[in-house]
Amino acid sequence: QLQLQESGPGLVESSETLSLTCTVSGGSIITSDYFWAWIRQAPGKGLEFIGTVYYSGSPSYNPSLKSRVTFSVATSKNQFSLKLSSVTAADTAVYFCARQAVAATDFDYWGQGTLVTVSS
Amino acid sequence: QSALTQPASVSGSPGQSITISCTGTSSDVGRYNFVSWYQQHPGKAPKLIISEVTKRPSGVSNRFSGYKSGNTASLTISGLQADDEATYHCCSYAGNAISIFGGGTKVTVL
Numbered sequence: 325q326l327q328l329q330e331s332g333p334g335l336v337e338s339s340e341t342l343s344l345t346c347t348v349s350g351g352s353i354i355t356s357d358y359f360w361a362w363i364r365q366a367p368g369k370g371l372e373f374i375g376t377v378y379y380s381g382s383p384s385y386n387p388s389l390k391s392r393v394t395f396s397v398a399t400s401k402n403q404f405s406l407k408l409s410s411v412t413a414a415d416t417a418v419y420f421c422a423r424q425a426v427a428a429t430d431f432d433y434w435g436q437g438t439l440v441t442v443s444s
Numbered sequence: 445q446s447a448l449t450q451p452a453s454v455s456g457s458p459g460q461s462i463t464i465s466c467t468g469t470s471s472d473v474g475r476y477n478f479v480s481w482y483q484q485h486p487g488k489a490p491k492l493i494i495s496e497v498t499k500r501p502s503g504v505s506n507r508f509s510g511y512k513s514g515n516t517a518s519l520t521i522s523g524l525q526a527d528d529e530a531t532y533h534c535c536s537y538a539g540n541a542i543s544i545f546g547g548g549t550k551v552t553v554l
Contacts, residue, residue: 359541370447370547371482371490371533384541387445420489428496429537430480434489 326351328421328435336415338444342408346421346435353402354379359424360397360404361431364417372417376424377404411442445538448473448546455552461522464549466534467515472544474515478537481510481519484548485530494519521551529553 332344346360353360359376366372375385377395385393394407408415418439422431449467456462466473466481473479479497482490492501494510497517507525511518517536521528534546 363545370450371535371545372447373535373543373545376541386542424543425495428480428499429476429478429543430492430495431482431490431535432492432495432501434491436489 326423326433328423328433330419330421330435330438332438332440334439335441335443336411338412338442339410342411342415342440342442343405344419344421344438344440345403345405348402348404348423353397353404354399357426359384359426361422361424362395362406363420363422363431365420365437366414366417369417371420374406374408374419413442413444416440416442445472445542445544448534448536448544450532450534450546450549452547453550453552455554456521456524457554458524458526460524461520462524462551464519464521464532464534464551466517466519466536466546468517468536468544469515472536472538473512473517475539476537477512479510479512479517480535481508482533482535483528483530484533490533524553526553 361376362374377383383395392409397404418437420437421435423433481494484490497512
């Protein structure tokens, strides 16, 4: 059974960089059938697509966040990561990592999510 | 791209059917048959319940069904049960490897 687990600081200072890692277990991150995604949910709000990355690179970012987001992949560790720079209180959210099917574009496996609070 | 439009809340009695709408544009919902729906219970991760407009993943109850017409997709829950009380999110592919979510609809079982 595939599992995804987010990890990283739960508190980030305003204007600093938020860094999270997603560890995939029960399957390899090296697959041509899936992208690896980051999605966030501000308190009481809907889901927001941050972007996806293929195991070999080639990230795609939400245009609204593109200038501040960077994805990376560590295939040897079966991990992928998110960095979001210049954070503000508006970036306070639960951050989910997920697997996205290349063909169907749906998100079929999700991590449990991790709350990141931006403090001022 | 703007978020897809969903009603904030929908309610129904046990055994009834309810429908949740998800309205996008001709650039996302109207263009691609890649609309998916997710069920999210409080404090939990979303769960995929409908893929590619109408397809149910293995293990998902056949009480959930999806449909699309033009720029609007819909999720119908038939035979409403207490455990269906949750927030439902729609999502559409919008081209260039970008996906867009709706604002979520809270379903209340009366």
